[in-house]
Amino acid sequence: MQDRECTALTQPADEMSKSERPNLLFRNLNAKVASIPMILTAMVVFVGGTVWTVLYSFTNSKLLPRLNFVGLDQYYRLWAAPRWLISIENLLIYGAISLVFSLVIGFLLAALLDQKIRFEDTFRTIFLYPFALSFIVTGLVWQWLLNPDFGIQHVVRDLGWTSFSFDPLYNSSIVIYGISIAALWQGTGLIMCLMLAGLRGIDEDIWKAARVDGIPMWKTYLFIVIPMMRPVFITTLVIIASGIVKVYDLVVAQTSGGPGIASEVPAKYVYDYMFFAQNLGQGFAASTMMLLSVVIVIVPWAYLEFGRRK
Amino acid sequence: MRYRFLTAALAATAALQFAGHAAATDLEVTHWWTSGGEAAAVAELAKAFDATGNHWVDGAIAGSGGTARPIMISRITGGDPMGATQFNHGRQAEELVQAGLMRDLTDVATKGKWTDVVRPKSLLDGCTIDGKIYCVPVNIHSWQWLWLSNEAFAKAGVPLPKDWNEFVAAAPALEKAGIIPLAVGGQAWQSSGAFDVLLAAVGGTDTFLKVYKDKDAKFAAGPEVAKVFKAADDARKMAKNTNVQDWNQATNLVITGKAGGQIMGDWAQGEFQVAGKTAGKDYTCLPGLGLNEVIATGGDAFYFPLLKDADKSKAQEVLAETLLDPKTQVAFNLKKGSLPVRGDVDLNAANDCMKKGLAILAKGAVIPWTDQLLSQDTQKQKEDLFAEFFAKPELTVEDAQKRFADLIASAD
Numbered sequence: 124m125q126d127r128e129c130t131a132l133t134q135p136a137d138e139m140s141k142s143e144r145p146n147l148l149f150r151n152l153n154a155k156v157a158s159i160p161m162i163l164t165a166m167v168v169f170v171g172g173t174v175w176t177v178l179y180s181f182t183n184s185k186l187l188p189r190l191n192f193v194g195l196d197q198y199y200r201l202w203a204a205p206r207w208l209i210s211i212e213n214l215l216i217y218g219a220i221s222l223v224f225s226l227v228i229g230f231l232l233a234a235l236l237d238q239k240i241r242f243e244d245t246f247r248t249i250f251l252y253p254f255a256l257s258f259i260v261t262g263l264v265w266q267w268l269l270n271p272d273f274g275i276q277h278v279v280r281d282l283g284w285t286s287f288s289f290d291p292l293y294n295s296s297i298v299i300y301g302i303s304i305a306a307l308w309q310g311t312g313l314i315m316c317l318m319l320a321g322l323r324g325i326d327e328d329i330w331k332a333a334r335v336d337g338i339p340m341w342k343t344y345l346f347i348v349i350p351m352m353r354p355v356f357i358t359t360l361v362i363i364a365s366g367i368v369k370v371y372d373l374v375v376a377q378t379s380g381g382p383g384i385a386s387e388v389p390a391k392y393v394y395d396y397m398f399f400a401q402n403l404g405q406g407f408a409a410s411t412m413m414l415l416s417v418v419i420v421i422v423p424w425a426y427l428e429f430g431r432r433k
Numbered sequence: 434m435r436y437r438f439l440t441a442a443l444a445a446t447a448a449l450q451f452a453g454h455a456a457a458t459d460l461e462v463t464h465w466w467t468s469g470g471e472a473a474a475v476a477e478l479a480k481a482f483d484a485t486g487n488h489w490v491d492g493a494i495a496g497s498g499g500t501a502r503p504i505m506i507s508r509i510t511g512g513d514p515m516g517a518t519q520f521n522h523g524r525q526a527e528e529l530v531q532a533g534l535m536r537d538l539t540d541v542a543t544k545g546k547w548t549d550v551v552r553p554k555s556l557l558d559g560c561t562i563d564g565k566i567y568c569v570p571v572n573i574h575s576w577q578w579l580w581l582s583n584e585a586f587a588k589a590g591v592p593l594p595k596d597w598n599e600f601v602a603a604a605p606a607l608e609k610a611g612i613i614p615l616a617v618g619g620q621a622w623q624s625s626g627a628f629d630v631l632l633a634a635v636g637g638t639d640t641f642l643k644v645y646k647d648k649d650a651k652f653a654a655g656p657e658v659a660k661v662f663k664a665a666d667d668a669r670k671m672a673k674n675t676n677v678q679d680w681n682q683a684t685n686l687v688i689t690g691k692a693g694g695q696i697m698g699d700w701a702q703g704e705f706q707v708a709g710k711t712a713g714k715d716y717t718c719l720p721g722l723g724l725n726e727v728i729a730t731g732g733d734a735f736y737f738p739l740l741k742d743a744d745k746s747k748a749q750e751v752l753a754e755t756l757l758d759p760k761t762q763v764a765f766n767l768k769k770g771s772l773p774v775r776g777d778v779d780l781n782a783a784n785d786c787m788k789k790g791l792a793i794l795a796k797g798a799v800i801p802w803t804d805q806l807l808s809q810d811t812q813k814q815k816e817d818l819f820a821e822f823f824a825k826p827e828l829t830v831e832d833a834q835k836r837f838a839d840l841i842a843s844a845d
Contacts, residue, residue, distance in 0.1 A: 185810065186528035187510060200843075205836075206817045272676065293676060295825055379678070381619045383824025384817055398503035400813035401528070 173414065180407035188403055197408035207409065210387045213299045217388070218367040220303040221310065225363055226356075228307070229314030234344060236315070237322045247319070251312040258309065262376025265305035266292065269377075292378055295385035302377055302386055309373075310366065314359055321355030322348065368417060389413050458748040460516030462735070463492035463508075465501035466769075468681075470703040474769035478571075481761040487748045490516075499622075509534050514738035516745055517752055522559040522568050522734035523804035529736075530562050536737040536746075541753050542566045550757070552776040553797065556730050559805045568734040569756045572771035575728040575790065576630050576698045576802065579719040580705070584690035585612050596723030597634060600694060601667045607693045614671035616683040616692035621820035623680055625812075627696040628665050628819050629803055633729070634722035635664045638800055645806045650842035654834065662830045662837075668696075669823045687716070696722070698731075702786055703770045712785035720789055728793050731802030732771065811844040 183193045201207050232250060236243055253261065268274040271290040279287040291301030325348055333343040349356075371390040374380060380387045389409060397406030460482075466475045472493070479489035492515055494501035502525065505518050509529055520526045529535050542548070542557075551557045551570065560568040579597065586593050586603070589610040594600040604614040617623055633641040636657055644653050652658065675692070677683050684704045686692035695701065702718075710716050720726050735756060737749045755761055762773040767782055772790055780791065793799075803812060818840060822833045 185808070186506065187532055204814075204817075205821065379620070381678075381820070381824060383821040384621075385821075385824065395813065396810075399499055400810045401506075401525075401808070402810040402813075405810070 176407050177411050177414075180404060180411045182404050184403040184407070186401040186403070193404075197404045198412075200405065201408050201412065206384050206387055207389070207392055209384055210389045210392050213386060213388055214367070214370070216299050217303055217306070217370060218364075220300070221306055221367055222360075222363055224303075224307050225311050225314045226359065228311050229359070230318050232311070232315040233318035233322055236319055247316070250315050253309045254313045256309065258372040259376045261305050261309045262373045265301075265308070266377045269301050269304075293382060295382050298378060298382065298386040302374060305377060306366075306370070306373055310363070314363070317355060317359050317362075318352075321352040324355075325351055364420070368413060457486055457488045458744045459488045459490050460745060460748045460752060461490040461492050462517045462519075462752070463494060463501070463505050463515045464519035464733075465494050465496070465498050466519070467493050467495045468703075469707065470768060470770065474765050477764040477768055478756065478761065481755050481758065481764070482752055485751050485755060487751060509738050514740060516740070516749060517735050517737050519733055520568070520736050521731060521804045522556070522570050523731070523802070523806075524808055525804065526568070526736050527562065527808075529738075530567050534738060535567050536739045536749065537565045538567060538569065538737065538753055539565045541750050545754060545757060547757065550775045550777065552774065553730055553794065553799045555799060555801055555805075556732070556774055559730075559801070560734060568736045569753050570732060570734040570774045571756050571762075572732045572766055572769055573728070573730055573774060573794070574698055574700060574732045574771050575720075576626055576696075576731065577633060577721045577728060578699055578701070578786075579694055579696055579722045580684070580687055580701055581694040581717040581719065582687045582690045582692065583715055583717060585610075585687075585693045588612065588690065589693075593717055594719075594723070596719065597631075597664070598724075600722075601664075601671070603693070604667075604671050612690070613674045613686060613692040614694070615668055616675050616677070616686040616695040617668070617672035617823060618675065618680050618683040619678040619824075620680065621816035623683070623697075624669075624823040625816040625819040626698070627668060628661075628815075628822075630696050630722065631664045631668065632658070632661050633727060633800060634724045636661045637725055638727055641800060644841060645803060646801070648841050648844050650838050653841040654838035658837070659830075659834060662834045665819075665822065665833075666830050669826070672823065673826070699770060699772075699786070699790065702784075706770070706784075718786040718789065720793060726793055727798045727800050728772075728790060729802035730799050731804050732774075808845050811840065814840050 179188050179190075180197055181194060182189060182191050183196070184191070236246060240246070256264075269290065269292045271277065271288075271293060276287060276289045279289070291297045291304075329347060329351075330343065333347060338347075369390055370388050371394065374386055374388050374391060378386045380391060390413070393406045393409045393413070396402050396409065400406075462479075464475060466472060475491070475493070479491060482489045494504055498521065502520070505515070505520075506529065508515060509518075510532075514534070526535060547557060547566070548554075556570045556573065557566065560566050560570060579600065581593060581600075583593060585607065589603070589606045589612060591603045591606045594603055600614075607614045617627060629641075629645075632644065636644075640652075640657050640661070643649050644658065671693075675683060675686070677686065680697060680701070681704055683692070683695055684697060684701045685708075687695045688705060688708045688710060702712075705712070705716055712718060720728065735753070737753065740746050740749070757775065759775060759778045762775055763778050763780065766773045767780070770787070772787065772794060773780065776795070780787070783791065803815075807815070815837075818833065818836055822828055
């Protein structure tokens with residue numbers, strides 16, 4: 124950030140005094156040449172691909188992309204499709220759950236580990252371990268655990284509580300919570316580690332000062348430590364949020380969208396319509412809506428974050 | 434010196450081997466036949482093709498057609514075409530043909546008099562676009578079957594039903610005996626396929642064609658189709674305790690007598706055979722659900738992408754001829770459990786259910802299947818609707834029919 128502002132300030136001055144000083148363009152030439160491939164990738168693959176997708180979402184492309192414009196037809200159809208509406212609703216529920224619970228549980232675990240307990244690294248390893256598994260494996264494991272005939276329900280019933288019922292993956296109204304459990308199990312460890320790193324970055328003297336002032340521990344955490352950990356929280360938020368929007372494999376492994384279409388998510392809609400239904404236009408329209416939702420969240424935040432420093 | 438001689442000799446043998454390979458043209462064939470019975474059937478095709486002096490390079494893609502088709506299509510559109518590939522004939526490869534990526538087989542077809550030997554005729558229609566033939570049908574798979582477990586009905590103490598209506602009437606007795614009346618797996622295509630079967634059986638052939646061929650939305654909202662939705666409502670109530678996903682797991686419930694019956698295509702027969710069950714004794718099959726004995730002529734076909742290599746193009750022609758060869762047809766279809774596409778072959782080894790199918794075919798009671806009538810896009814929307822309908826009792830019959838009619842109105 125600092126850098127960009129510097130260049131912006133010095134550029135006009137540079138143009139005026141070109142004869143006296145070497146062109147800024149050639150300063151750090153090696154670094155600039157080295158970053159060309161990445162700049163090209165970003166421009167062509169990310170920006171170019173995005174523009175192409177948005178453009179073709181206004182066409183009636185089926186199996187092959189064709190420039191035959193049909194206006195907003197794909198979007199009308201998308202927002203009339205019950206499956207898309209269910210997907211959006213599921214994403215909101217899943218998003219709220221992952222955001223709140225992984226932050227709260229992650230922070231609590233980190234705060235507990237920070238109390239200079241014994242065997243800290245053992246606990247850290249245990250908590251972080253699920254993160255080493257892919258979503259597909261996580262999904263399969265939890266599919267078995269939540270299966271009424273093999274999993275938790277079966278075990279509890281064998282213990283004697285025969286009327287016990289716990290089958291979230293087979294109940295349309297709560298299936299998305301069953302999926303969220305697996306996601307939390309997998310992801311919270313990483314959040315905990317990030318938070319722990321943040322906590323360790325807080326100067327020991329601040330704790331001492333708070334103690335001298337007689338501030339209780341929970342207040343120190345809430346009003347001193349957490350505000351100081353702002354950068355860590357922002358990093359964590361970005362990681363969690365990107366995980367929410369792209370959720371796909373976990374659903375495929377656990378329920379493949381079922382029962383019925385009760386646990387569908389937007390990313391799965393995009394994939395299914397692009398490849399199974401051979402309707403690229405509809406898939407592109409759905410992915411454009413996903414992009415739009417990300418933009419709506421990111422732009423105001425970026426404005427607040429970077430805009431006000433002027 | 435001696436070493437050099439040895440190296441030369443080795444090089445020579447290697448070269449010879451190379452030459453040997455070059456004479457036989459390698460042709461990569463992609464398909465999604467990976468289960469036990471299916472793999473055995475494909476091996477028959479490979480054997481027949483290798484016997485012509487060429488070489489079949491097997492490109493099996495696991496995970497059913499839904500997974501395999503996107504891979505095949507991206508390879509063809511991405512400029513890395515295989516020698517030949519399986520599709521369900523009909524509209525799955527329509528756009529690839531229109532884009533000029535597939536090979537026109539009309540010459541081979543005229544030479545082999547395909548229009549005379551392939552039966553029923555509608556099968557070849559599925560391969561024909563603008564008067565040109567683009568694929569070789571290899572088998573007929575029909576969806577219109579109700580598989581019943583004799584054991585389950587004996588246990589419930591009710592006589593074996595002769596048609597769908599008797600089956601629905603027997604459902605309470607089955608439930609009382611702790612048996613799931615109807616097994617329907619959780620995958621979307623199963624519930625959507627079951628509805629299509631009901632449409633042709635309960636509604637009749639005309640109703641089926643009016644909805645899917647003429648795409649008459651007003652008719653789809655009318656009383657004829659309402660009757661079918663009523664039957665589908667019965668079906669979902671009977672199926673509500675099926676906690677399995679895959680079709681073969683659902684079939685397995687019938688095989689073990691845990692479920693009374695299943696609406697499933699004739700590929701289910703392979704599962705009964707593998708389990709060592711006998712048709713008529715352990716299980717019973719009712720074509721057209723016992724109401725309307727028709728067979729839909731869906732099935733598998735091979736398409737040939739347009740290739741630049743002259744040798745490979747030649748090998749494609751040989752493969753196309755081999756696939757329709759009477760001997761290959763018999764060997765392949767017996768293993769696959771499907772019906773052959775030519776009427777002039779001898780199928781003595783066929784079992785009871787296959788013979789029933791052959792008899793219906795001989796009578797000419799055939800209808801085209803949804804793969805031929807509807808685009809993949811419409812099929813997918815239909816799957817979404819019926820997956821929801823079967824899993825969600827709150828979705829009323831009336832609402833579902835209204836959504837179905839809307840879907841037919843926008844179908845292509």
